[in-house]
Amino acid sequence: MYKITEKKVLNKDIDFMTIDAPLVAKNAKPGHFIILRVDEDGERIPLTIADIKGDQVDIIYQKMGYSTQLLGTKEKGDTISDFVGPLGQAAHIKDKKHVVGVAGGVGAAPILPQLRAYKEQGTKVTLILGARNKDYLILKDTFESLCDKVIYTTDDGSYGEKGLVTAPLEDILKTDDTIDHVIAIGPVIMMKFVAKMATAHKRSVDVSLNPIMIDGTGMCGNCRVEIGGKTYFACIDGPDFPGEAVDYDGLMKRQNYYKDKEHECYMRLDNHGS
Amino acid sequence: MAAKRPRTQMSEQDAHKRVTNFLEVALGYTLEEAKLEATRCIDCKNPRCVTECPVGVDIPRFIKQLEAEDLDGAFDTIYNDNILPAICGRVCPQESQCEGACILGIKGEPVSIGALERFIGDHGMNNNLADITVPEEKPQRVAVVGSGPAGLANAASLRKKGYKVTVFEALHAYGGVLNYGIPDFRLPKDIVKKEIENLKEMGVKFVKNAIIGKSITIEQLKEDGYEAIFIGSGAGLPSGLGIPGENYNGVYFANEFLTRVNLMRSRNFPQAATPVKLGDTVAVVGGGNVAMDAARTAKRIGAKRVIVIYRRDEASLPARLDEIHHAKQEGIEFNLLHNPVEIYGKDYEVTAVKCEKMKLGEPDSSGRRRPLPTGEFETFDINAIIISIGQKPNPIIKQNTMDLDTHDWGGIKVDETLKTSLEGVYAGGDAVTGAATVILAMGAGKDAAKHMHDFLQTNR
Ligand SMILES: Cc1cc2nc3c(=O)[nH]c(=O)nc-3n(C[C@H](O)[C@H](O)[C@H](O)COP(=O)(O)OP(=O)(O)OC[C@H]3O[C@@H](n4cnc5c(N)ncnc54)[C@H](O)[C@@H]3O)c2cc1C
Ligand SMILES: Cc1cc2nc3c(=O)[nH]c(=O)nc-3n(C[C@H](O)[C@H](O)[C@H](O)COP(=O)(O)OP(=O)(O)OC[C@H]3O[C@@H](n4cnc5c(N)ncnc54)[C@H](O)[C@@H]3O)c2cc1C
Ligand code: SF4
Ligand code: SF4
Ligand code: FES
Numbered sequence: 001m002y003k004i005t006e007k008k009v010l011n012k013d014i015d016f017m018t019i020d021a022p023l024v025a026k027n028a029k030p031g032h033f034i035i036l037r038v039d040e041d042g043e044r045i046p047l048t049i050a051d052i053k054g055d056q057v058d059i060i061y062q063k064m065g066y067s068t069q070l071l072g073t074k075e076k077g078d079t080i081s082d083f084v085g086p087l088g089q090a091a092h093i094k095d096k097k098h099v100v101g102v103a104g105g106v107g108a109a110p111i112l113p114q115l116r117a118y119k120e121q122g123t124k125v126t127l128i129l130g131a132r133n134k135d136y137l138i139l140k141d142t143f144e145s146l147c148d149k150v151i152y153t154t155d156d157g158s159y160g161e162k163g164l165v166t167a168p169l170e171d172i173l174k175t176d177d178t179i180d181h182v183i184a185i186g187p188v189i190m191m192k193f194v195a196k197m198a199t200a201h202k203r204s205v206d207v208s209l210n211p212i213m214i215d216g217t218g219m220c221g222n223c224r225v226e227i228g229g230k231t232y233f234a235c236i237d238g239p240d241f242p243g244e245a246v247d248y249d250g251l252m253k254r255q256n257y258y259k260d261k262e263h264e265c266y267m268r269l270d271n272h273g274s
Numbered sequence: 275m276a277a278k279r280p281r282t283q284m285s286e287q288d289a290h291k292r293v294t295n296f297l298e299v300a301l302g303y304t305l306e307e308a309k310l311e312a313t314r315c316i317d318c319k320n321p322r323c324v325t326e327c328p329v330g331v332d333i334p335r336f337i338k339q340l341e342a343e344d345l346d347g348a349f350d351t352i353y354n355d356n357i358l359p360a361i362c363g364r365v366c367p368q369e370s371q372c373e374g375a376c377i378l379g380i381k382g383e384p385v386s387i388g389a390l391e392r393f394i395g396d397h398g399m400n401n402n403l404a405d406i407t408v409p410e411e412k413p414q415r416v417a418v419v420g421s422g423p424a425g426l427a428n429a430a431s432l433r434k435k436g437y438k439v440t441v442f443e444a445l446h447a448y449g450g451v452l453n454y455g456i457p458d459f460r461l462p463k464d465i466v467k468k469e470i471e472n473l474k475e476m477g478v479k480f481v482k483n484a485i486i487g488k489s490i491t492i493e494q495l496k497e498d499g500y501e502a503i504f505i506g507s508g509a510g511l512p513s514g515l516g517i518p519g520e521n522y523n524g525v526y527f528a529n530e531f532l533t534r535v536n537l538m539r540s541r542n543f544p545q546a547a548t549p550v551k552l553g554d555t556v557a558v559v560g561g562g563n564v565a566m567d568a569a570r571t572a573k574r575i576g577a578k579r580v581i582v583i584y585r586r587d588e589a590s591l592p593a594r595l596d597e598i599h600h601a602k603q604e605g606i607e608f609n610l611l612h613n614p615v616e617i618y619g620k621d622y623e624v625t626a627v628k629c630e631k632m633k634l635g636e637p638d639s640s641g642r643r644r645p646l647p648t649g650e651f652e653t654f655d656i657n658a659i660i661i662s663i664g665q666k667p668n669p670i671i672k673q674n675t676m677d678l679d680t681h682d683w684g685g686i687k688v689d690e691t692l693k694t695s696l697e698g699v700y701a702g703g704d705a706v707t708g709a710a711t712v713i714l715a716m717g718a719g720k721d722a723a724k725h726m727h728d729f730l731q732t733n734r
Contacts, residue, residue, distance in 0.1 A: 023481075023489040037446060043538070043547040044446075066547055082446040084483035214533055214548075217444050217485060218668055219510035221527035231514065231521060236669065250521060253622035257523040261549035 001079040002036075005056060011135045014062050014106055015072055022055040024085040030113035031091025031208075031240055034059065035216040037082040038074065043067045046213045046235075048110035049086060057083075060109030060138070087216040088239050092206075093117045098124040098178040101147075102165050102194045104186025105131055108139050110208055111185045116146060124148050124178065128168050130186070134159035166193050173201040180204070184243060188252045195243035207243035209234045211254055226250055281383045282311040289603040293573050296458040296541065299600055300364075300389075305343075308393045312341035315385045318377055323387060326375035329355045329717045333372060333387055340390060349398035352391060353405070357430050358423060358716055360399050360465050363392025365456060365563075366713050367594050399468055406476040412436040414730050417500035419486040419671070422450020423712045424506030424703025426469065427719030428726075429478045432504075435727050440500070441473075442484040447537060450508050451704075452712070454537040455529070455564070457571050460597070463536075487674035492699060501733065502698045502726045505686060506719055509665040509704035515559065519617030520661075524553070524624035528560070528568045528662035535571055553657025554578045557627050559614055560662035561586065566597040568660045569606045580606050581654060585613040585632050590642040611645065612652065617659060628653045665709045683708065691725040692718065698733070700726055 006018035024034055033048045034057065045067045051058040063069045074080060091114045099118050103111040108129055115125050125146070130153040131137045137159060143150050151168045152160025161168055165186075173179060182205040184194035191207040198205035211234050213223045218236040225234050228245035232238065285301045286292075292299055303311065315337040323333045332351050339348035352359045368374070368388040376384030398404060416432050418425045421443040429439045447453050449466040474480065484490060486507070495503055512527035514520055531550065534540040538548035556577040558569040561584035569580045582601070584591060587610050591598055602608070612629040619625055629652050632645035667684040679687040679695035685708055686701040688694055694701050702718025704710055 023484055026490065026494075027488065041539075041542075041546045070547075082483050084444070084446070084485065084489070086488055087485070214530065214538065215445060215510075217510065217670060219512070220530035220533050221512045221514075222530045224521055226521050247521075250622060253523060254521070257623075258549045258551065261543070261551065264544040264549075 002083040004074055004076055004078050007076045010138045014138055016060050018056050018058050019083055021057045021083045024057050025052050025055050028052050028086040029090035030117045032086035033088050034085035038070045038080050040081055044214055050109045062106035091240050096123050096181040099181045100179050101127045102184040103129050104190040107186030128165045130165035166197055188248050192248035199244050205243040206240050208239045281386050282307050284389050293604050298462050299459050303393045309341055311386050312337045322375040322377055323372040327372045328713050331355045345397045348394045349403045352394055359391050360395030362713050363388050363395045364461055369595050404472050406472055408477055409436045414501045415499055417495045417503045420506040420508055421448035422506055422508050424715035424719040427716040428504040428723050431720050431723030433476050433478050440479040442481050442486050444485040446482050454533050457567050487671040492675045502730055504722055505701040505705055506703045507668055507671055507705045509709045510668045511666045513664045517616055519619055522619035522622055522624045524658040526660045528564045528660050531568055531660050541575055552577050555656045556580050557583055557656045557659040559583045561591040563593045565662035566593045566601050568662050570601055573604055582608045583612045584610050585645045624659055626653050626655045627659055667705050692722040
């Protein structure tokens with residue numbers, strides 16, 4: 001059992017949680033993720049390690065479907081069944097002068113440790129943070145003290161620029177020659193268009209792929225992604241990959257394969273609540 | 275003469291009924307049946323069966339004890355060489371090991387050694403006969419990586435010598451393939467659980483959710499004071515076909531499919547939160563135990579039609595004979611001499627698989643006749659396809675352990691004492707051999723324990 005030592009509700013859909021997990025904390029680096037199971041009947045779900053403090057591991061999760069919502073019912077002092085990691089390849093922090101991070105929604109959580117690592121090695125960091133509306137812009141203070149510049153976009157214009165993250169991205173790629181790398185983490189559709197734009201403007205781009213996973217150790221093959229016609233296992237080869245040649249459409253389809261099944265689980269969650 | 279009698283048949287769940295449940299198919303002998311079968315063994319002076327058992331179980335001795343109704347004695351005899359008789363009796367490929375060599379098999383049917391071993395194994399389990407006493411505890415600590423048969427056997431043997439043993443397992447449950455791979459209808463999970471309980475009672479510590487190489491490196495285990503380490507991390511990495519369409523939805527590797535159903539218990543969905551989705555017609559590619567398990571599991575979770583696609587002929591099917599036989603009884607269709615060349619899909623979801631028909635050529639390095647392409651094709655309409663063509667050793671430990679020598683194909687290199695290129699670090703089972711068998715993995719775990727004991731003694 002793994003104890004929840006801290007929990008904060010960041011907005012209606014997104015929670016922050018700290019878990020006591022010395023075996024995960026020991027060797028964790030930016031870009032690593034964990035897999036957890038809320039209870040004995042639970043799914044194994046992957047979440048990025050947002051930060052490490054001693055034996056404590058921070059996660060930030062969006063309550064998307066059954067498992068993340070169930071996790072959201074847990075409070076400080078409660079325990080969850082399983083918490084394993086660090087998984088995946090640590091992010092490859094490259095030798096760059098000026099990196100632009102592009103994060104959509106909860107993608108702000110996984111991009112944070114990477115931007116921090118870039119900053120620590122002396123790279124200039126600009127962040128474009130996009131969300132549905134101003135309530136969904138998370139970690140604002142953290143980013144503002146970390147990054148050289150933060151640009152906000154919201155779908156409804158309630159904060160920052162109205163529209164998608166790709167609009168300000170295009171502006172700065174056109175105008176700022178010092179930018180030599182882009183990192184995109186967020187919904188697959190966002191990563192697809194960011195990668196396309198970065199490539200069109202001749203910048204290298206890294207994305208963080210999030211297929212459905214089970215074991216996270218290379219055993220099941222559920223997490224396979226196609227890049228440039230070759231198959232990779234995101235859990236052991238990734239989750240970070242160069243973004244130019246990823247089959248994003250395939251990834252989206254694979255993520256949605258069990259969508260109809262999720263409905264049946266939801267009904268269970270409703271029972272839980274009542 | 276007793277030996278000339280045909281084998282005593284084991285009763286089984288009716289095929290129509292069993293495809294609707296996950297209960298064990300073969301029901302085991304009664305004492306009377308077991309004794310009757312035991313009388314068939316002619317107690318050879320130079321028993322060929324023993325030579326072909328990878329761990330050298332004293333087969334005639336335990337069989338004669340069984341015949342004399344000394345069941346406890348028979349258990350001790352087997353347990354001396356094989357700590358998992360209830361498991362091996364069920365899953366060993368007996369026809370190519372002990373039973374394949376039995377003298378009676380030359381003219382008639384071999385003794386049902388596996389069934390007898392299962393009977394005795396169950397007797398031992400039901401009566402807690404496994405000797406879990408530990409001699410005086412030694413101060414030295416040993417780490418075992420992986421809780422499959424190799425790791426379990428290694429842990430048991432070293433604990434028996436008094437060492438403080440900790441087993442580290444990457445998953446949230448113990449048993450390796452015995453737990454996440456082989457389905458309940460062949461190996462009920464209670465048996466695996468019970469074996470692990472025994473080890474716990476013996477004082478072996480188990481740590482789940484601990485990935486060696488990630489959570490703790492081999493180097494860190496040494497720093498933490500583990501004086502010897504055994505790597506039994508198995509061969510978990512699935513191989514693909516490398517044909518177009520392999521990443522469509524509905525294309526499963528057998529590991530994913532079996533893990534969903536067994537480890538994550540998706541057959542209890544939505545009570546268990548992990549789903550699995552197949553549709554009516556399912557193809558299974560491959561002809562080994564994994565393929566048979568996938569095919570029969572697919573049937574049990576509701577597929578109406580399950581077709582096995584295998585590129586060689588029936589005689590080459592590597593699966594246990596029992597499993598092939600049971601699969602046929604359960605209505606699994608076999609398309610032999612067919613080789614998948616392309617998976618078709620619509621909207622990224624599988625719809626059909628195109629296969630090339632094969633013919634048999636000259637024997638290849640495996641001694642089986644090589645399948646050759648004919649240029650003729652056949653396409654099957656399907657809703658899902660499960661690829662079961664093999665696994666390679668998992669790369670995680672290698673990637674995170676400098677100086678651990680491995681073969682190009684991923685297997686860990688060991689010397690004749692099962693020592694790896696690292697001092698005090700040993701390895702065995704599928705991680706060394708590539709996908710093999712439970713009994714070979716168990717034997718390797720036990721063997722390595724002997725050498726680790728020698729090492730720990732001289733290292734004092
Ligand atoms: C390496 C990795 C790191 C991740 N890090 C984070 C993180 O830090 N914070 C966070 O909130 N989420 C993260 N995710 C996504 C997270 O794992 C999923 O949101 C979660 O598994 C959904 O589970 P659920 O049962 O709540 O929802 P589900 O009902 O399973 O999913 C809800 C919807 O989300 C989509 N979905 C399903 N699985 C995934 C998936 N793996 N990724 C994205 N969408 C999915 C489907 O379209 C589905 O309809 C990460 C995923 C990966 C692979
Ligand atoms: C579906 C299926 C059916 C089979 N049927 C039969 C059969 O009928 N008869 C037969 O004899 N054989 C059968 N086999 C083969 C047999 O199960 C294997 O040969 C045997 O289990 C190998 O044992 P092992 O201990 O080497 O590895 P495994 O059983 O694979 O166990 C390895 C364990 O190590 C863990 N692990 C891996 N990496 C790490 C790490 N870095 N840190 C911590 N833990 C780790 C894994 O999670 C796993 O639990 C079958 C295999 C499968 C997949
Ligand atoms: S361990 Fe396996 S091969 Fe040896 S006697 Fe038992 S069933 Fe036969
Ligand atoms: S070879 Fe057959 S008959 Fe001879 S001892 Fe072994 S089991 Fe008995
Ligand atoms: S999640 Fe199972 S192989 Fe990657």
